Amino acid sequence: MRERLLDVYRRLLAFYGPQHWWPAGDDPFVVVVGAILTQSAAWKNVESALARLREDRLLSFDALLRAPDEELERAVRPSGYFRMKARKLRAFAAMLAERFDGRLERLFALPVGEMRAALLATYGIGPETADDIILYAARKPAFVVDAYTRRIFDRLGIPPGVDTYDGWRSLFTDALPQETALFNEYHALIVRHAKVKCRKEPLCPGCPLLDICPTGQSRLAASAASQVDRRASRA
DNA sequence: GTCCAGGGCCTAC
DNA sequence: GTAGGCCATGGA
Numbered sequence: 256m257r258e259r260l261l262d263v264y265r266r267l268l269a270f271y272g273p274q275h276w277w278p279a280g281d282d283p284f285v286v287v288v289g290a291i292l293t294q295s296a297a298w299k300n301v302e303s304a305l306a307r308l309r310e311d312r313l314l315s316f317d318a319l320l321r322a323p324d325e326e327l328e329r330a331v332r333p334s335g336y337f338r339m340k341a342r343k344l345r346a347f348a349a350m351l352a353e354r355f356d357g358r359l360e361r362l363f364a365l366p367v368g369e370m371r372a373a374l375l376a377t378y379g380i381g382p383e384t385a386d387d388i389i390l391y392a393a394r395k396p397a398f399v400v401d402a403y404t405r406r407i408f409d410r411l412g413i414p415p416g417v418d419t420y421d422g423w424r425s426l427f428t429d430a431l432p433q434e435t436a437l438f439n440e441y442h443a444l445i446v447r448h449a450k451v452k453c454r455k456e457p458l459c460p461g462c463p464l465l466d467i468c469p470t471g472q473s474r475l476a477a478s479a480a481s482q483v484d485r486r487a488s489r490a
Numbered sequence: 491g492t493c494c495a496g497g498g499c500c501t502a503c
Numbered sequence: 504g505t506a507g508g509c510c511a512t513g514g515a
Contacts, residue, residue: 276496289496290496291497293495293496293497294496294497294498295494295495295496295497295498295510295511296495296496296497296511296512296513297494297495297496297512297513297514298495298496299495299513299514300495300512300513300514301495301496303513304512332511332512333512333513334511334512334513335495335510335511335512335513336497336498336509336510336511336512337510337511337512338510338511339498339499339509339510339511340510340511343498378498378499379497379498379499380498381497381498381499382497382498383496383497383498384497384498387496399496401496401497402496402497403496442496443496445496446496449496450495450496455493455494
């Protein structure tokens with residue numbers, strides 16, 4: 256499995272190049288806020304919400320704690336689900352204040368398993384957002400599984416042991432070397448690939464995974480066959 | 491007008 | 504334990 260997963264990774268990296276997701280140097284607190292705001296939202300809308308939060312000087316845990324509901328909601332509005340997301344941001348800030356003296360580095364100093372448990376116990380942080388935060392903000396190895404990951408690997412005929420979030424996650428974490436940089440780039444490449452080629456209505460011609468993808472091959476075979484049919488019926 | 495985007499919570503069965 | 508509804512804006 257390790258070689259299959261690395262093969263997919265190498266193909267995607269060669270085709271799309273590095274994605275530069277949340278590079279080192281980005282403020283980890285902003286990365287956490289972005290991870291929450293991006294839940295079921297387009298990244299462009301998240302950027303506009305982050306810009307408003309920055310303008311309103313709300314990008315700190317104590318500002319998130321103190322800001323009136325309306326102010327916080329107005330700032331995060333562009334990212335959608337704005338009432339829920341304002342509540343989630345405040346819940347994260349409250350957790351940080353209560354358990355870690357408001358210091359992100361204390362949360363991030365925990366062993367990954369404990370950090371993940373603390374995040375999952377926080378309102379609004381589910382498994383994907385928790386792994387997002389561990390990987391891109393704390394910069395420790397956690398593989399982020401999203402709907403794109405499931406779709407792409409399902410089409411590749413690479414199923415998880417169990418069809419749950421943790422089942423999908425261990426498909427990767429059990430087989431791959433535990434390297435933050437690898438997990439970071441792999442997830443970003445999966446998202447890119449899902450947007451460019453492996454969409455709900457996939458664009459298989461020219462796909463870098465085509466020769467290892469049974470779904471893509473059968474699609475192309477079917478479309479080639481239907482072209483032959485059309486030519487035959489015209490003749 | 492319809493669909494979807496870097497999910498998670500809550501309720502009902 | 505899980506299927507289904509709900510949360511909501513902005514761009515294609």
